[in-house]
Amino acid sequence: MTNESLVRKPLTEQLYDRIKEKIIFQELKCGEKINIDELSKSYGVSITPVREAINRLSQEGLVEFVPNVGAKVFKMNEETLRNINEACYYFEKLAFDYICENNLIDEVIAEMEEILAHQSEADEKGDEIEFFKNSKKFHEIMISRIDNEVLKKPLYQIHGQYNIANKVVYTNAEYRKNSVKEHTELLNELKKGKNKKVHKLLKSHYFDSYERYSGYIFEHI
Secondary structure, three states: OOOOOOOOOOHHHHHHHHHHHHHHOOOOOOOOEOOHHHHHHHHOOOHHHHHHHHHHHHHOOOEEEEOOOEEEEOOOOHHHHHHHHHHHHHHHHHHHHHHHHOOOHHHHHHHHHHHHHHHHHHHHHOOHHHHHHHHHHHHHHHHHOOOOHHHHHHHHHHHHHHHHHHHHHOOOHHHHHHHHHHHHHHHHHHHHOOHHHHHHHHHHHHHHHHHHHHHHHHHHO
């Protein structure tokens, strides 16, 4: 690993962001042992802030501690992925209901339109990294509007795990186009205020996607 300079945010926060990105982008693969000494040398920092960042990732379910082994990236299997998709559906349904009941829907729609435009542009350019980042923003924009940390925390946690699989999916051009199509349909129904239809589309987005993409994910993860 090469030395990577860290600037601006508190050190532990920066390390958390960097290591989380390595997990989501599978530079640290599912089930892989995390070498804390190696990470500390890579970033030119002591072990303590690296451990603190790893502990935070453990609280989010992205890292697990195994007796006599140490920290490992959590291992995703078919049951885990199915459960993650199901949880994403129910949590996002909750987030959608929250923004509707708190009259936040108009500002959320405006931001979703902008994000979807960037996602579509990234798809046309074949830029899977930007595509992934904007797809992530599209779903998390509803979560970000929840003014209740007790509700918000588990939503972000489950999305962290979901994003590992999602990043793999978006290496496939056809699947990227499917995502744009589904996000467009969801946004159109949000504009119409058809809540039951939005719930139905969210359910399809997560439940059907597991059936469509799970084989591809486990071939590439």
